[in-house]
Amino acid sequence: EVQLLESGGGLVQPGGSLRLSCAASGFTFTSSAMTWVRQAPGKGLEWVSTSGSSGTTYYADSVKGRFTISRDNSKNTLYLQMNSLRAEDTAVYFCAKDEFIPAARTEDWGQGTLVTVSS
Amino acid sequence: IVLTQSPGTLSLSPGERATLSCRASQSVSSSSLAWFQHKPGQAPRLLIYGASNRATGIPDRFSGSGSGTDFILTINRLEPEDFAVYYCQHYGSISRTFGQGTKVDIK
Numbered sequence: 001e002v003q004l005l006e007s008g009g010g011l012v013q014p015g016g017s018l019r020l021s022c023a024a025s026g027f028t029f030t031s032s033a034m035t036w037v038r039q040a041p042g043k044g045l046e047w048v049s050t051s052g053s054s055g056t057t058y059y060a061d062s063v064k065g066r067f068t069i070s071r072d073n074s075k076n077t078l079y080l081q082m083n084s085l086r087a088e089d090t091a092v093y094f095c096a097k098d099e100f101i102p103a104a105r106t107e108d109w110g111q112g113t114l115v116t117v118s119s
Numbered sequence: 120i121v122l123t124q125s126p127g128t129l130s131l132s133p134g135e136r137a138t139l140s141c142r143a144s145q146s147v148s149s150s151s152l153a154w155f156q157h158k159p160g161q162a163p164r165l166l167i168y169g170a171s172n173r174a175t176g177i178p179d180r181f182s183g184s185g186s187g188t189d190f191i192l193t194i195n196r197l198e199p200e201d202f203a204v205y206y207c208q209h210y211g212s213i214s215r216t217f218g219q220g221t222k223v224d225i226k
């Protein structure tokens with residue numbers, strides 16, 4: 001059974017930093033692409049970043065240059081380093097596992113971790 | 120690519136059919152279009168991938184169709200647990216986009 005467990009959320013001041021973690025189990029993490037998606041209060045889902053199985057990384061324009069996605073395959077853990085945080089980054093952040101065969105899909109999700117950016 | 124969903128809210132009764140639209144700003148591959156259901160406090164749930172393929176464990180009252188720029192999610196015979204927000208998503212080569220969502224609520 002695939003399990004994804006996010007941690008690291010909390011309250012941070014504008015301009016501050018936070019690192020989210022996503023502990024994965026139940027599948028071969030090293031060969032899986034992994035993604036972060038967020039939902040701000042009262043808003044819709046927003047794709048944040050993806051780490052390909054080969055290590056290639058992709059970012060939404062809204063976080064490019066401020067957020068860094070990384071992975072530790074020895075620990076089966078995905079990270080999201082968030083710097084220069086803004087009020088508009090306040091959201092629940094979900095970690096998810098991607099598949100691409102036979103077609104792109106994101107079937108497995110964590111329960112999310114809340115990040116609040118406020119003074 | 121921008122995905123525009125309509126309507127914003129759909130008010131229906133249990134047992135009715137829901138038809139949700141997702142329009143892309145330019146033509147996309149059907150293999151790159153998915154639909155998700157999202158309820159408050161829960162993780163999103165994949166319903167449809169590749170425009171028309173039901174994900175694991177999804178009841179057959181959910182179906183997806185469409186190609187090019189126009190895609191449809193149909194929910195036949197709405198059950199009480201189907202009242203939620205639905206999102207389409209495009210998987211691009213270097214980025215992804217969600218539509219703004221359609222809320223299906225109880226009439």
